[in-house]
Amino acid sequence: MKQRIPFLVAVVLALCVFRGSSVPRDPDPRGQSGSRFPASAFGRLPAVGGGRIQPLDSIARNSLLQLREKQRVNAEPWKSWWQRPRMLSASEWLMHMFFAQKQADALPVLRIDHPDVKGLLELPMHEDPEKKTDGKHFAWSQIQPKFDVLREETRRAWEVQESARSPYERAVLKLWEGVAVYRSLQNAVQPPNAERWEQELRDWVAQVPAGREAAKAQQAGQPFDQAVLERLLVELQRAEEMLRDEKMRRPNNPPLVVAPYRKSEAELAWGKTGEALFDVARGAPLPVSVQAYAAMGTAFRAGDAVAFSSVLTGYQQHLTGVHAGEIRKAASEQRFNHLELFYRALVLYVLSAICVLVYMLAPERLEAWRASGVAITGVALVVHSAGLVYRMLLEGRPPVTNLYSSAVFIGWGACVLGLLLERVWRNGIGAMVSAVPGFLTLIIAHHLSLSGDTMEMMRAVLDTNFWLATHVVVVTLGYSATFVAGALAMLYVLRGFFSASLTGETAAALSKMVYGILCFATLFSFVGTVLGGIWADQSWGRFWGWDAKENGALMIVLWNATFLHARWGGLFKERGLMALALGGNIVTAWSWFGVNMLGIGLHSYGFMSAAFHWLMGFVGLQLALILLLLLPRRMWRSRAA
């Protein structure tokens, strides 16, 4: 019986963690509940954003991540959770953004943390439930009065060189980008604040032929009806404003919600509503998408969930006829969004780490805790793998395509290696080094996802599944392994210095693990680096160009080779080798994140200042641990090590 406890624990936890992971079923539109609009079906509608087909649900979630770092809207953030603040799902919020901009403008969805930015915009600084604010999240209606001031500050901050910007200036620019996202969404399906859009659209379309006649007559110098022509132009002016934000002086970038409607062109492309209106003025028929969204808007503003549902269903059926593939893709991605596999894996990793920590307090008596920890890690790994595979299927690409997915994959690799170690040694160490890196890398991935869509399209140079599947995967596994070796070394120092639990036996085991893992790391980082060289030779004609990222990978290879030769030559003893493994952490972190911050070379992603502080902190920690290793043995609590 005692043997089964861990498995029961794992199964129960897995079930708990998976609660609420399916796409919620829409309420009956005829029912009496508060919100009767079919948010899930709406979120399933396909559109093109960032160059790819995605469900509106993803567009809403990614926009919210950029605006307020969460995938949902808390409409009453000043309330604590037990006061039950009103929550909106991403899709519900998007319905407001599309159809009822006035209501959307009152929702506190723009997160501002920097006090000077709040001061600039004269926003409340602190939480104050009486004034209905939490001092962090603000509604567009609160920011709008100070829009001109924000624009002036943005202009000034923009002219400052990127690396010289103060945190305040970066916060201003971030808010500006958020505002651009916000205003683009409001221009996606209708001009903002058009209360009778469906009617206006119908009237205008009816007058287009007459307007075109008038325009032709005017060009030919013949008499024409001034009023009719002006009516056409006024509406085109509105369409123009949907495409370009004159207040922000930049083009709007709304999702392309208009399904391909022009039959003549060879390649059918999705379009923006504004563009479709221009085509209508040129004589094209009104696209079904524009009409459907206009009708949904009318029903939404009228609070008529039944009418909304029937328009939505009709539109879906229309799309299914021609765009069955897109519909399937969007539905599948919506399911992926709701599964939140990586988040669930993260929770499981934390649970597993806790179990193993408890085990390490008294390894002789608490074996069941270790087994539970391992079992939970196993479940986490399954969930994590499922997430990776689902993502690969959605994207049609190998697992690593950008920094975000590299974080997810490094965690996965670490988890696999850790479990292998655990299988061989059965002393909790392997479970620890799978759970902790798994947890940390998923946290890092979450923060990387705040900058927008994580499944963005690959630029032409990178658009090759062969090299992504070989070079990138192998080199990332090399990162994983080096981090696992580093984590083992950290465990060595922490247990040895702060506790008496590092027996000579455990120390020897750790030392062997580090060595084995680093052999693996050397192999993978070398092969990965070399494959990168071959890719570069295939695409640019040089095997090696001393590009910053290439150099980073080379440093890992060199450092691991240093470790191996130092061990073979007997130049370093156990502690010296552990110090080298900790150095491997620094080298790998540098090559993974550091080089991207330099802003040079082909792999640069721009200056990431927040990440920079974390990187420095990580390097500092490793250096501190190396210092502890250099302390004389008698100052350690584990004397034997």
Added chain:
Amino acid sequence: MVNRFWKFWTSLKLTVVLLGLCTLLVFLGTLAQVHEGLWEAQGRWFRSFWVWRRAGDVWWVPWCFPGGYTLGFGLLFNLIAAHLKRFRLSWNKVGINLTHLGIILLLVGQLLTDLLSRESFLSFAEGETRQYSESHREVELVVATPAGEASAAGGEGRERVFSFDGSRLFQGAPSLRHPELPVELRILQYGENAEVFSRASVLEAWGRLTAALVALEAKYGSVEAVVAEAGEVASNEGRARVWKEALQAAGGGFSVGAEGNWVDAARQVLADPKREGVFREDLKRRFRSQMLAAFGRASQMEDMPSDQARAMAYVAQEFQAGRLEGAPDAQKLPVLASQGVADKVLLVPKPAGRGMDDRNVPYAVVEVREQGGQKSLGTWLVSPWLEVGQEWNTGGRSYRVALRMRRYAQPFALTLLKTTHEKYQGTNIPKNFQSRVLLENPQTKERREVDIFMNNPLRYGGLTFYQSQMGRTEAKGGKGTSVLQVVRNPGWITPYLGCAVVSLGMVWQFLFHLVGFLARRSGARSPSGGGSGTTAGAGERELPSGEGVPRT
């Protein structure tokens, strides 16, 4: 002595030190790219024996550090020596031996690439044909004459071309001669980079700026005009801001940000004879600098031809620095040479860019003298930007002088047929760059069309053509243009070989150890009944790793 020397070169300690130094060198060399540019840093840190600290370096640059060649050769000798000493044929060392052999190949291959490879660029517009590619950095000075009867050698189209290697330009060669050339050339001046303007557009921009400044002077010259102006500015956001700032500086009882009728405050200041003079001067100064800044940004205006915009930015900058003033005067713009187009262009030297994407415009002033004689035919200003209108006559023949990017001829011709530049829907993310090219080789009678796109280069005749950039010609409805990177690298195969050998060796070694290790573990565990599950590692032997390489 010999023994110690031998011991030093074969020691594993040396390997570890060299590898550690390599890691550090790569780190420093990468950091250096931020300040020195990719190209410069590469040469200084990786293609050198020693890196010495120079004046103006960033704080972390060490006083002296071994360069890439020192460490690379060090590792090479160390490897070879160690293997000479310890080479033994045995199964468990096959992996290590292979790995090291591959590393030797890689090091040698990189050296070969450094010494033998050549990168150049071939750029053309749709419909154009090219039989040569051009260097990005190196230049050559050429004298061309229409090919007459002696068109056998050195022909390039219907011209006879005498070319002088660019490196001789800045070595201060006394004079450049060729036995078949009736003249000799002397380099009077050479610069790595410059900006070239047409004198006419500089004078025009100068005129515009002067006119605008005169108008400004008039507007803020008298109190009455300024008072009249005050009423109008309120409607213009940008001008109003300048006024508010000036008003604040004049202490007009007004603070920026506070709402209120600031126009009245301004009128009050203007009505005060003690303050109005200072206020007006201040306003004038503010608007003047704003105007200069606007001229400087002319290139951002959409419907401004780039030549004019550059000229405006140049004039504004010179005014700001006080080097130009007053009415336009052609005399004040320097003329560098006596002949050719020198009196039509204005060439302003500037520091050379070191970045990967910087395109420098080198220039030279060349004096042409009769062969052996003392008579000078005049001086010419030459630059890759100035290729036409640089002729003279000697002995009834016409000659042309030019400085151009060094050309590498190829025995076949490429014609750009069509360019394709696709982006993802609704974004600026490039999806595909593609050039369709006609390849014609008279020697092999080949005439075929090929597609060159990202990750799909054309390999032909020892050269490889990669899709590099894409654009459009400036004219309206312009044609597509394409830039191909052309690489000649006779040693290209060595890294492939090296990689294959190293990978094979590593996989061998890894599997060899893994299998041995697992076999021993299961052997160690089985007597105790499949492992109690509590402690591990007990009763286990040391890994055989130490046996891989004998200890020194």
